Amino acid sequence: xxxxxxxxxxxxxxxxxxxxxxxxxxxxxxxxxxxxxxxxxxxxxxxxxxxxxxxxxxxxxxxxxxxxxxxxxxxxxxxxxxxxxxxxxxxxxxxxxxxxxxxxxxxxxxxxxxxxxxxxxxxxxxxxxxxxxxxxxxxxxxxxxxxxxxxxxxxxxxxxxxxxxxxxxxxxxxxxxxxxxxxxxxxxxxxxxxxxxxxxxxxxxxxxxxxxxxxxxxxxxxxxxx
Amino acid sequence: xxxxxxxxxxxxxxxxxxxxxxxxxxxxxxxxxxxxxxxxxxxxxxxxxxxxxxxxxxxxxxxxxxxxxxxxxxxxxxxxxxxxxxxxxxxxxxxxxxxxxxxxxxxxxxxxxxxxxxxxxxxxxxxxxxxxxxxxxxxxxxxxxxxxxxxxxxxxxxxxxxxxxxxxxxxxxxxxxxxxxxxxxxxxxxxxxxxxxxxxxxxxxxxxxxxxxxxxxxxxxxxxxxxxxxxxxxxxxxxxxxxxxxxxxxxxxxxxxxxxxxxxxxxxxxxxxxxxxxxxxxxxxxxxxxxxxxxxxxxxxxxxxxxx
Numbered sequence: 001x002x003x004x005x006x007x008x009x010x011x012x013x014x015x016x017x018x019x020x021x022x023x024x025x026x027x028x029x030x031x032x033x034x035x036x037x038x039x040x041x042x043x044x045x046x047x048x049x050x051x052x053x054x055x056x057x058x059x060x061x062x063x064x065x066x067x068x069x070x071x072x073x074x075x076x077x078x079x080x081x082x083x084x085x086x087x088x089x090x091x092x093x094x095x096x097x098x099x100x101x102x103x104x105x106x107x108x109x110x111x112x113x114x115x116x117x118x119x120x121x122x123x124x125x126x127x128x129x130x131x132x133x134x135x136x137x138x139x140x141x142x143x144x145x146x147x148x149x150x151x152x153x154x155x156x157x158x159x160x161x162x163x164x165x166x167x168x169x170x171x172x173x174x175x176x177x178x179x180x181x182x183x184x185x186x187x188x189x190x191x192x193x194x195x196x197x198x199x200x201x202x203x204x205x206x207x208x209x210x211x212x213x214x215x216x217x218x219x220x221x222x223x224x225x226x
Numbered sequence: 227x228x229x230x231x232x233x234x235x236x237x238x239x240x241x242x243x244x245x246x247x248x249x250x251x252x253x254x255x256x257x258x259x260x261x262x263x264x265x266x267x268x269x270x271x272x273x274x275x276x277x278x279x280x281x282x283x284x285x286x287x288x289x290x291x292x293x294x295x296x297x298x299x300x301x302x303x304x305x306x307x308x309x310x311x312x313x314x315x316x317x318x319x320x321x322x323x324x325x326x327x328x329x330x331x332x333x334x335x336x337x338x339x340x341x342x343x344x345x346x347x348x349x350x351x352x353x354x355x356x357x358x359x360x361x362x363x364x365x366x367x368x369x370x371x372x373x374x375x376x377x378x379x380x381x382x383x384x385x386x387x388x389x390x391x392x393x394x395x396x397x398x399x400x401x402x403x404x405x406x407x408x409x410x411x412x413x414x415x416x417x418x419x420x421x422x423x424x425x426x427x428x429x430x431x432x433x434x435x436x437x438x439x440x441x442x443x444x445x446x447x448x449x450x451x452x453x454x455x456x457x458x459x460x461x462x463x464x465x466x467x468x469x470x471x472x473x474x475x476x477x478x479x480x481x482x483x484x485x486x487x488x489x490x491x492x493x494x495x496x497x498x499x500x501x502x503x504x505x506x507x508x509x510x511x512x513x514x515x516x517x518x519x520x521x522x523x524x525x526x527x528x529x530x531x532x533x534x
Binding site for chain 1 (some may be wrong): 229230233240241244245439440442443444445446447448449450451453
């Protein structure tokens with residue numbers, strides 16, 4: 001489904017973020033990308049989200065080179081991806097309900113659909129009682145669950161989670177990982193970056209290890225090895 | 227399409243309301259800008275009206291020789307009235323001139339005595355000519371000096387003198403002043419409007435800068451450009467409408483207050499009467515400027531953050 005074809009990314013001559021990365025991810029997979037800070041994990045995700053362009057190589061989603069998409073198609077492409085970030089990135093002046101509804105509105109979904117689906121996903125992440133709270137009234141774990149609800153509400157093909165547990169305590173970390181697993185079990189591809197050893201070891205799924213912009217290991221049922 | 231529009235309006239309204247402080251500051255800055263623009267309209271109008279008043283006071287007089295027959299003078303009046311440049315021509319006969327002289331000097335016995343002692347009326351008949359524009363006096367003067375109708379049947383000119391040359395310097399000076407004031411007014415208006423627009427633009431840019439991360443998030447969840455930009459543009463329009471309303475309302479007591487003093491100072495011009503009589507026009511100018519300023523500034527400001 002996703003194919004990185006010999007991709008490199010340089011920010012300047014002596015700053016190499018990714019070097020000749022070739023990686024393919026199949027539909028329904030749960031892939032964890034691990035590595036030290038600066039190993040290239042986040043750059044890899046940014047390229048996948050078309051936040052940045054590659055210096056060399058191409059990235060395909062199904063058979064489409066996503067960096068050659070026109071702006072209108074890019075919008076459609078992004079609607080097929082759900083994103084979850086370490087810093088949550090919720091809209092601060094909107095309630096939990098509105099944050100999730102926004103993603104649906106942006107995708108052009110009808111009002112009655114939004115009214116039906118938002119409570120449903122909030123139920124899925126166990127936040128039904130915080131529907132009308134603003135993000136600054138929620139704990140870190142709750143905010144991350146809102147972010148996940150927002151990411152899945154449009155039933156995307158892939159969930160990209162960039163260190164989603166980076167700011168959370170062990171209990172919240174466990175809950176978030178369980179939610180991601182549940183989403184994956186329902187058939188959605190999940191790409192997760194983390195440097196939390198416990199998370200990786202408990203998952204027992206595919207692990208891609210990166211170092212200095214290169215992929216150094218790719219284990220189908222891996223553990224955190226650095 | 228309708229659904230998006232509805233959502234854009236709703237979101238714009240909610241954002242405007244929840245970002246109360248930021249919205250208030252852009253409304254305040256925009257109100258000041260619109261106030262400056264409105265004041266410029268008033269000042270321009272005041273200048274125009276006082277220049278008009280001054281223009282109206284300028285005229286030239288052609289004095290006719292003592293024995294010029296009245297019908298010849300009236301013939302000259304007739305020809306003058308047909309000239310494109312001439313606004314009005316008023317005839318003053320020798321008798322009227324004397325009556326006026328006596329009226330004017332009725333408390334000045336020496337003058338009246340001097341006139342009485344002369345035995346005959348020494349005053350000349352005259353035509354007082356007002357041109358449509360001060361620049362036309364030169365041409366009217368030439369006409370009076372050279373036109374055949376100003377020469378009697380035996381070839382002697384009947385025009386004794388035209389006071390154009392005496393007034394010439396004053397007229398030219400006035401011309402220069404009017405042009406200078408108009409140019410200065412235009413330049414000043416231009417500069418003030420440009421400065422205000424830049425301030426409004428920067429204020430709105432700042433409010434949108436605060437939302438830059440929000441815009442990035444919108445982009446990431448797959449919102450289209452129009453969908454991201456719409457609410458900001460709508461909030462900008464709302465700021466413009468509120469600012470314009472505040473400005474228009476505040477001009478009302480202000481013009482009542484300034485009305486009498488403007489009338490005193492500029493003679494014919496009362497600010498309050500001008501404001502109420504031209505309210506429709508001023509409303510449209512201020513409201514459209516507010517809406518345009520808000521919408522355009524927001525549109526441009528968001529553009530910068532859409533490149534995610």
